[in-house]
Amino acid sequence: MGNALSIGSVSGTAVPILGNDVDTDRIVPARYLKEITFDQMGDYLFYDARYDEGHNPREDHPLNQDQYQSASIMLVEKNFGCGSSREHAPQAIKRAGFEAIIGESFAEIFSGNCKNLGIVTGGLSRDHLDQLIQRVKQSPSLTLRLDIESSVLKLGEDVSFPVSIKSSHQKAFLDGTWDELALLKLNDNKIKAVANDLPYFHW
Amino acid sequence: MSTGTLYDKIWDSHKVTTLPSGMDQLLIGLHMVHEVTSPQAFSSLRERQQVVRYPNRTFATMDHIVPTDSISRPFADPQAELMASTLEKNTKDFGVPLFDFSTGKQGIVHMIGPELGLTQPGMTIACGDSHTSTHGAFGSLAFGIGTTEVRNVLETQTLALSRLKVRRIVVNGSLRPGVYAKDVILRIIAELGVKGGLGYAYEYAGNVFDQMSMEGRMTVCNMSIEGGARIGYVNPDQTTYNYIKGREYAPKSMDQAMAYWETICSDADAQYDDELIIDGDTIEPMVTWGINPGQALGVSSTLPFLDQVSDEQTAREAFGFMAFDEGQSIESIPIDVAFIGSCTNGRISDLREAAEILKGKRIHPDVKAMVVPGSQQVLKQAESEGLDQIFKAAGVQWRNAGCSMCLAMNPDRLEGNQICASSSNRNFIGRQGSPNGRTLLMSPAMVATAALHGHVFDVRKELNHG
Numbered sequence: 234m235g236n237a238l239s240i241g242s243v244s245g246t247a248v249p250i251l252g253n254d255v256d257t258d259r260i261v262p263a264r265y266l267k268e269i270t271f272d273q274m275g276d277y278l279f280y281d282a283r284y285d286e287g288h289n290p291r292e293d294h295p296l297n298q299d300q301y302q303s304a305s306i307m308l309v310e311k312n313f314g315c316g317s318s319r320e321h322a323p324q325a326i327k328r329a330g331f332e333a334i335i336g337e338s339f340a341e342i343f344s345g346n347c348k349n350l351g352i353v354t355g356g357l358s359r360d361h362l363d364q365l366i367q368r369v370k371q372s373p374s375l376t377l378r379l380d381i382e383s384s385v386l387k388l389g390e391d392v393s394f395p396v397s398i399k400s401s402h403q404k405a406f407l408d409g410t411w412d413e414l415a416l417l418k419l420n421d422n423k424i425k426a427v428a429n430d431l432p433y434f435h436w
Numbered sequence: 437m438s439t440g441t442l443y444d445k446i447w448d449s450h451k452v453t454t455l456p457s458g459m460d461q462l463l464i465g466l467h468m469v470h471e472v473t474s475p476q477a478f479s480s481l482r483e484r485q486q487v488v489r490y491p492n493r494t495f496a497t498m499d500h501i502v503p504t505d506s507i508s509r510p511f512a513d514p515q516a517e518l519m520a521s522t523l524e525k526n527t528k529d530f531g532v533p534l535f536d537f538s539t540g541k542q543g544i545v546h547m548i549g550p551e552l553g554l555t556q557p558g559m560t561i562a563c564g565d566s567h568t569s570t571h572g573a574f575g576s577l578a579f580g581i582g583t584t585e586v587r588n589v590l591e592t593q594t595l596a597l598s599r600l601k602v603r604r605i606v607v608n609g610s611l612r613p614g615v616y617a618k619d620v621i622l623r624i625i626a627e628l629g630v631k632g633g634l635g636y637a638y639e640y641a642g643n644v645f646d647q648m649s650m651e652g653r654m655t656v657c658n659m660s661i662e663g664g665a666r667i668g669y670v671n672p673d674q675t676t677y678n679y680i681k682g683r684e685y686a687p688k689s690m691d692q693a694m695a696y697w698e699t700i701c702s703d704a705d706a707q708y709d710d711e712l713i714i715d716g717d718t719i720e721p722m723v724t725w726g727i728n729p730g731q732a733l734g735v736s737s738t739l740p741f742l743d744q745v746s747d748e749q750t751a752r753e754a755f756g757f758m759a760f761d762e763g764q765s766i767e768s769i770p771i772d773v774a775f776i777g778s779c780t781n782g783r784i785s786d787l788r789e790a791a792e793i794l795k796g797k798r799i800h801p802d803v804k805a806m807v808v809p810g811s812q813q814v815l816k817q818a819e820s821e822g823l824d825q826i827f828k829a830a831g832v833q834w835r836n837a838g839c840s841m842c843l844a845m846n847p848d849r850l851e852g853n854q855i856c857a858s859s860s861n862r863n864f865i866g867r868q869g870s871p872n873g874r875t876l877l878m879s880p881a882m883v884a885t886a887a888l889h890g891h892v893f894d895v896r897k898e899l900n901h902g
Contacts, residue, residue, distance in 0.1 A: 253750045254630055254728045258864045262871070263843040267501060267515035269475035269522050271583075281871035312631040315664065315728075316864060317843075318566040319473065320582035341634060341666050342566060346582035401457040401598055408456065412584065416455055417592040423452045424594055427463045428490075431449060432696050433556060434465070436687040 238409035243333040243353055244378040245305030248295050249366045250279070255309065256316035257343060261325050263317075274321050275328030296329075300373035308366055309336035314343025323347045333379055335386065335396065337362055348402045351411050355379060355386065356397035365394065381406050438602035440706035442671055443637050446577045449700075450560045452594055459596040465559035465576075467589045468545045469496040469532065471523040472845070473564030477587035478526040489593045491531040495554060498523055498536065499544045500845045504808050504835035507537050516846065530590075543811020543837045546570040546779040550654065551813050553683025557672035557697040562589055567779045567861065569660040573653035574680070575672035575700065577637070580661065600667065601635055601709035606642035609716035614896035616789065617652030618781060618859070618879035620644065622722035622732045624656075625663040628712065629746075630730040633665025636710070639702065640670045644716040650679040651785040658780045659861050662729040671701045721895050723766050724863045724877040726754030731863075732877070735894045739764045757865055758874050759853075767892050769876065772854040774805035774832075774887035775868075776880045778842035781859035782810025784817050786880040790859075791823045793884035793898060794830040800890030806833040806848070808840040832887065844869025857886035 235241075265277040283294045290297040307326065313336045314322060323346045326334070333353040344354045357365065368388055369375055378387045379396060381403055386394045398406075405411040428434045438444055452461040467490075474496070481488070488494055501516040511517040527534040535541040535548055542548070546567050549555040557575035561568060564586040571578035585595055605624055625632075638660050645653065653670045660668025670676075677694050680686045687693035720734030731754055733739070741762045745751040755762065760769065776782075776790050787807060799805050807827050809815040815837050818824055824834045841848040842860035849869025850856055856868055856875050863875035876892065885895045 252753065253747060256728070256862070256864045258843070258862070258867050262866050263500075263845045264869065266472050267513075267519060267845060269518060270479070271476055281866045286871070312634070312664065315630060316566065316661075316862060318564060318580035318582055320564075320584060323582075338631060338634065340631075340664065342580055342582065342661075346584065349582060349584040399598070401459045404457045410457065413455070413457075413459075413596040414588055414591065417461060417588055417594050417596065420452050420461060420594075421592075424463060424489075424592065427450065427452050428593070431463070431465065433559060433687070433693075434493075436689075436693065 235407060236409035238351070238411070240351060240353065240381060240406040242378060242380045243306065244376060245332065246303055246374055247306040247308050247369045247377050248301035248304035249308040249369055250295060251310060253311040254315055255313050257314055257319050257322040258316055260314065260322035261319065266319060266321050271321065271324040271328070274325040278325040278329045305330055305332050306377055307331050307334045308369060309334055310362070311337045313339050315340040318342040320346045323350050323352055327352055335365070335379070348405065348411050353379065353381065353398065353406060357386070357394060361394040438707055438709050440703035441602050441639060441708065442575055442669060442700055442702045443577060443600070443602045443639065445700045446558060446560060447599060455596055457596070459598050461594050462560055462597050463594055464562045464589050465493065466549070466554055466561040467494045468549055468561070468563035468568070469494060469586070470500060470545045470565065471498045471519045472500045473583050474586055475519065475522045475526065476583050477590055478530065480587045481530070481590055486591050488530045488532060488590045493593065494532045494590065496523060496527045496532050496534045497542050497545055497548055500839045500843065502838040503846050504838050504840050504848055507836050513847070537812070540812050540816070543813065544779045544782060544839055546658065547782060547810035547814065550574065550650070551683070551811060553680055553686035556680060556687070557676060558700040562595060566661045567658050569666065569668050570654050570658040570779055572657040572660065572667055572669035573650060574676055575669055575697065577667055577669065579666045600637045602639055603636045603710040603712065604639045604641055604708045606711065606713045607640070607644035607716045608642045608713065609644065610647065611644055611716050611719060614721055614881065614899050615719050616879040616881060617648060617655040619719050619722045621656040621659040622724065622729065622877065623714065623719050625659065625730050626722070626732045627714070628663055630662065630728045631664045633660065633663040636665050637667035637669070638665045639708070640668060645670050646673070649785060650675060651783045654783065655780055659729065662861055672697050721879060721882050723882065723892055725758065725760060725766060726751065727757055727863060727865050729861065729863060729877060733766060735766055735882070735892065737766055739766065767894065770855060770891045771803060771857045771876070771886050773850060773856040774799070774803055774883050775841045775856055775858040775860065776883050777808030777810060777840050778860040779810060779839070780861040781880045782808060782814065784814050786859065787814065787818050787823050790880040790884040791826045793881050793888070793895065794832065795826050797830055797888055799831045799887040802890055803887050805831065805887040806835055806841070808835045809837050811837045841868055843867060857883045857892065859883050
């Protein structure tokens with residue numbers, strides 16, 4: 234089963250964003266949350282790491298380097314997206330052109346927020362991640378292809394790594410139901426019945 | 437898979453159905469809303485001409501962007517004013533009660549739920565804020581959500597969720613003088629790590645929690661997320677019921693409610709997926725030295741050497757950012773700013789503990805200190821007890837209620853590479869508003885002690901020698 238929103242695979246070049254426990258405050262600093270839409274969030278992605286105090290781009294940040302400008306896959310390390318539940322973080326990532334994030338592990342709320350926006354988060358073993366980062370640094374134009382159904386990441390033509398994608402996310406991407414609202418709305422009678430059975434809904 | 441726990445029982449009683457993805461659709465009993473993570477969700481409903489499904493189970497306040505010096509409108513910051521006026525319009529248009537300044541009930545969203553008696557055992561509670569885990573102190577399943585999920589709850593009162601495993605964390609024994617709930621949770625996170633809780637809900641149990649006040653339980657549950665656990669809870673007991681009784685939204689029949697709440701507690705023979713046991717007598721006042729809440733040590737310790745730590749990469753990054761030396765004593769770290777407040781430690785008991793330290797003394801002349809009560813009700817209570825006078829006499833600023841310098845979305849923020857002793861929850865790079873500002877997390881009593889001395893100092897010595 235699929236629809237126009239189905240995501241079967243993600244292809245593109247990658248950019249490594251290294252570090253463990255990269256929190257959502259680092260992905261979008263709190264002072265940039267003071268907006269009532271998500272429209273500008275892409276501009277604030279990793280702001281304090283990407284720009285100096287005079288708002289000039291730092292040359293040492295991968296997102297400011299020419300060879301990574303076309304990247305649509307982000308490579309990260311452990312516990313990426315920890316901390317605040319702000320959806321501004323995955324919104325910024327999506328609006329900056331990323332469709333998938335591959336890393337060793339992800340914080341739970343962040344990973345769910347990504348899924349709700351159609352961004353794939355895939356887990357890779359440490360060994361494979363190290364190899365992948367090495368390969369991408371050597372040749373930034375290397376095309377990666379993440380196939381959702383088989384959960385396999387292909388590097389160019391010759392190398393494949395198994396990727397772990399949460400089974401509920403995998404099914405939702407393939408079915409095109411990663412935005413769950415329509416599914417949740419189908420069950421209104423059941424919702425009423427559960428509410429009716431809970432004592433505190435009547436207190 | 438756990439069985440017979442409070443987590444399992446509340447999950448099962450709120451389950452609507454299993455979705456095709458394998459996730460469960462759960463009914464949400466209480467939805468708390470604030471100005472930062474809700475505007476896009478309300479806009480989505482408005483664009484599609486939808487209504488809030490259960491407005492009487494939805495409550496709003498403003499906390500993140502509010503200034504704490506002057507709350508006169510319009511706010512000086514036009515962006516903050518727009519966020520506030522947007523929340524006012526959205527709650528009015530959609531029929532959601534808003535606790536604003538005029539009600540005297542405004543405050544940090546995780547303060548006012550419990551204060552008003554909205555937060556109760558046996559509920560599922562969601563809010564677009566990761567510290568929603570605070571409400572688990574009452575024996576509820578409470579967790580933070582993103583804005584797409586805020587929209588889903590507004591429109592359907594439900595969420596799609598995957599069931600978590602349950603780890604029981606037992607803290608036996610008792611806490612020594614000068615050791616507080618904040619130290620308990622910092623110790624737990626230091627033991628399990630900031631990603632130790634991924635995939636888990638934490639059930640806190642044992643004598644230390646049985647004896648702990650509701651305020652203390654809230655502090656511990658609040659920081660569950662800092663250990664990677666989206667949910668933390670304590671089984672409800674008489675302490676819980678005594679706290680709820682008489683509050684504005686408490687059940688009309690407490691007897692009927694208590695009978696129900698007893699049924700949702702974890703069974704004596706409940707099965708857990710994992711267990712951690714800590715001896716409460718061994719817990720010291722804790723201080724973070726690095727860039728995540730797991731990089732914490734007892735105050736009598738010295739900073740680690742890189743070849744001793746489990747995550748050398750993050751430790752190296754932390755030493756680089758904090759500009760501290762390997763092997764340096766924690767008490768030798770100077771501070772520039774002291775902040776007491778936040779949803780972790782902005783409650784009346786926290787303010788009393790800080791005031792006890794500061795009473796009749798003056799803070800160090802090089803330190804800027806502020807106390808930001810977590811809510812208007814805490815502010816009022818503190819002033820009725822004269823705590824504000826103790827703080828002012830000590831040279832500490834007394835502010836209005838809000839999130840303030842925990843995340844610096846308002847004008848309260850660090851400058852340059854200042855070091856802040858903070859009772860908040862996150863020592864992340866840039867968290868307190870300056871890209872190179874540095875944060876040391878500790879209990880309110882330890883923050884007050886550091887403010888007196890101008891550097892980190894063991895509160896136990898301060899209590900002994902007055």
